[in-house]
Amino acid sequence: xxxxxxxxxxxxxxxxxxxxxxxxxxxxxxxxxxxxxxxxxxxxxxxxxxxxxxxxxxxxxxxxxxxxxxxxxxxxxxxxxxxxxxxxxxxxxxxxxxxxxxxxxxxxxxxxxxxxxxxxxxxxxxxxxxxxxxxxxxxxxxxxxxxxxxxxxxxxxxxxxxxxxxxxxxxxxxxxxxxxxxxxxxxxxxxxxxxxxxxxxxxxxxxxxxxxxxxxxxxxxxxxxxxxxxxxxxxxxxxxxxxxxxxxxxxxxxxxxxxxxxxxxxxxxxxxxxxxxxxxxxxxxxxxxxxxxxxxxxxxxxxxxxxxxxxxxxxxxxxxxxxxxxxxxxxxxxxxxxxxxxxxxxxxxxxxxxxxxxxxxxxxxxxxxxxxxxxxxxxxxxxxxxxxxxxxxxxxxxxxxxx
Amino acid sequence: xxxxxxxxxxxxxxxxxxxxxxxxxxxxxxxxxxxxxxxxxxxxxxxxxxxxxxxxxxxxxxxxx
Numbered sequence: 001x002x003x004x005x006x007x008x009x010x011x012x013x014x015x016x017x018x019x020x021x022x023x024x025x026x027x028x029x030x031x032x033x034x035x036x037x038x039x040x041x042x043x044x045x046x047x048x049x050x051x052x053x054x055x056x057x058x059x060x061x062x063x064x065x066x067x068x069x070x071x072x073x074x075x076x077x078x079x080x081x082x083x084x085x086x087x088x089x090x091x092x093x094x095x096x097x098x099x100x101x102x103x104x105x106x107x108x109x110x111x112x113x114x115x116x117x118x119x120x121x122x123x124x125x126x127x128x129x130x131x132x133x134x135x136x137x138x139x140x141x142x143x144x145x146x147x148x149x150x151x152x153x154x155x156x157x158x159x160x161x162x163x164x165x166x167x168x169x170x171x172x173x174x175x176x177x178x179x180x181x182x183x184x185x186x187x188x189x190x191x192x193x194x195x196x197x198x199x200x201x202x203x204x205x206x207x208x209x210x211x212x213x214x215x216x217x218x219x220x221x222x223x224x225x226x227x228x229x230x231x232x233x234x235x236x237x238x239x240x241x242x243x244x245x246x247x248x249x250x251x252x253x254x255x256x257x258x259x260x261x262x263x264x265x266x267x268x269x270x271x272x273x274x275x276x277x278x279x280x281x282x283x284x285x286x287x288x289x290x291x292x293x294x295x296x297x298x299x300x301x302x303x304x305x306x307x308x309x310x311x312x313x314x315x316x317x318x319x320x321x322x323x324x325x326x327x328x329x330x331x332x333x334x335x336x337x338x339x340x341x342x343x344x345x346x347x348x349x350x351x352x353x354x355x356x357x358x359x360x361x362x363x364x365x366x367x368x369x370x371x372x373x374x375x376x377x378x379x380x381x382x383x384x385x386x387x388x389x390x391x392x393x394x395x396x397x398x399x400x401x402x403x
Numbered sequence: 404x405x406x407x408x409x410x411x412x413x414x415x416x417x418x419x420x421x422x423x424x425x426x427x428x429x430x431x432x433x434x435x436x437x438x439x440x441x442x443x444x445x446x447x448x449x450x451x452x453x454x455x456x457x458x459x460x461x462x463x464x465x466x467x468x
Contacts, residue, residue, distance in 0.1 A: 040443045051446075055439065141418045199456075203434070205419040209426045213434065217456040250456030256434070258426045265431045271457035281454035289431035297431060307453050342453045354440075358430075379440065389451060396443060 032373070033058040036400040044383075044392035050075045063109045074099035074124075099124040112139040114148075126159040126168055126228075133197070146203040154195035157183065160228035173224035174231065174241030186223075188244065193223035209258040217250040226338070233339035234328045236319075241336050242312070248275040254285075265289040278314065279343070281307035295361040299354040301381070306347040312336045313344050320344075327388045341387040352381030352394075373402030 035056045042049040057068035077096040105118035114137035122129040133152030140147065160171040170191035172181035186192045199217040206212050222245050231239035254269035267287040274280050285303040292298050313320055313329035320329040322344055329344065330337035356377045363372035376399050383392040419427070430436040441458040449455060 036439050038439060038443070042447060051443070053439070053443075142420055144419045205424070205427055208419055208423045209432075211427060211432060211434075215457065219455065248455055250454065252457035256432050258429070258432055260426060265429075269457065271454065273454040273456065275453070277453075279453040281452065283454060283457065291429075291431065299431075305452060305454070310453070342451065356430075377440070385451075392451075394443075394447060396440065398439065 033403045034373075034400060035403065036398060038396060038398040041395040042392065045390040047076065047078045047389075049077075066107045066109075068105045068107075070101075070103045070105075072099075072101040072103075072122075074101070097124065099127075112143070113137070114139075114146075116150075118152075126161050126171075127156065128159075129154065129156040131155075137201075144205045146201075148199075148201040148203075150197075150199045150201075152195075152197040154193075154197070156193040156223075158191045158193050158224045158228070159183075171224055171228040173244055174226045174228075174237075174239035175244060176224075191224060193225070194221070196220045209260060211256045212253075213255070214253045215251075217252075219248045221246045221248075227340065230339045233326070234330070234337050236328075236330055236334070237337045240338055240340070242338060243277065243336065246276055248273060263291040277310040277312070277343070279307055279310050281305065295358040297354075297356040297358070299356070301350070301352040301354070303350040303352075304347070305350070307345065309345040310338070310343040312338050322388070325388065341389055344387065346385060346387040348383055348385035348387075350381050350383045352379065354379040370403075371401070375400050 035054070038051075038053040038055075040049070040051040040053065042051075051072060051074050053070065053072050055068065055070040057066060059066050075096055075098055099122060101120065101122040103118060103120040105116065107114065107116040109115075114135075116135040116137075118131070118133055120129075120131040131152060131154045133150060135148060135150035137146055137148035139145065158171045159168045161167070162169055169178065170181045170183040172189055172191050176189055180189050181191060182189060183191050186194070197217070197219045199215060201215040202213065204212045224244070225246060226240040226242035228239075231237060234240060250271060250273045252269070252271040254267065257266045258264070259266070265288070267289065269283075269285040269287075271283040271285075272281070283303065283305045285301065287299055287301045290298045290300075308314075309329075312331055316330065316332040319332070321327065322341075327341045327344060328337065328339045354377065356375055359371040359374035359376070362368050363370070363374070377397070379394075379396040379398075381394040383394065385391060426432060445458045
């Protein structure tokens, strides 16, 4: 069970709330009844994720009120030998963990205003997550500019599966003794993990063929943020110990510029993040969209990501280890330690391609009119990263119909 | 710098009317087209990177509809 927990945490811990922001914000100009079915796939040396997703959105009866719902299933599998934990399991074995997520959202367009709200619930063996959020957007200059604001609140309950009994016990972070940890309340000694998230966005149609975007996002996380199982990978401690508070800031900007004669759209993006754990990151994402045929789009992508080490790994590197198969860091004082590769310094390169077939052409065939507005999308990204996770492959296949 | 500043200010006041948004309404020019995919990328990045954000807080629209 300990290993299962390790595997699960590797993929889950993080601001899951942030995943939802696209739902929070009203999608100006995309008001239609639509269903999307996706199959996402992630694979690296030690972990594999299969994630089917179903999304439905409908206007009732028009864009003044749109309602939507989504269901997400995460099936996370890992081989123990590949993850370096064969000594724990006594040999190679594949573990699969399941996470269920459901969400509902509502959006309303009233003149130049767009309003949105959502609620999400996610559950798995040792983690329960709830999120809710609201947003507002205002169009200006005949909708050439959209300003938006959003707030979301995440409140999770973190548990730990006991190694010997399989029972579930609350986890309040490595700083808190297990017998002082409770499953209720908030603050020190509680297993409540909270995230307050605020964002502001700016979208501007500069020209007939040029769109610019910028955003500022701030997240404040309180409560347990370490992994209840990963302490086994740290030789100098029984538990991974992270601070109980973290503030993160992200600044992002980008553009989409169409070259009509070439039927090409250039899309550069840049994002900078900083946080109170002293990690700085930069991400450059360059995309080129090419309309190869009237109903066939091809997209090529390259992303470069680089981050610095957290204060846990930066202050006494002589005590740390990162040899490709093992990773751990600790502060000189011994107050904090980690085996999370995300808190070290590393970089990654991600090339990718995407092919989209728009089904409007097929919809002209008698009997296939129901395909109008539909599309099929296939995506592949390969991540070359310099941390212990190793290189990764991301694939996705999606199908959508308007109704 | 001054010229760039004036150009920026001038561009900020330009209004692209709805009738001029044929190109902006194409799927490849519409950020909301990628919303579903961006959720997946955000999920993976949150699990694998210390950085966060940049996947849609700008509102996903240009008023192109």
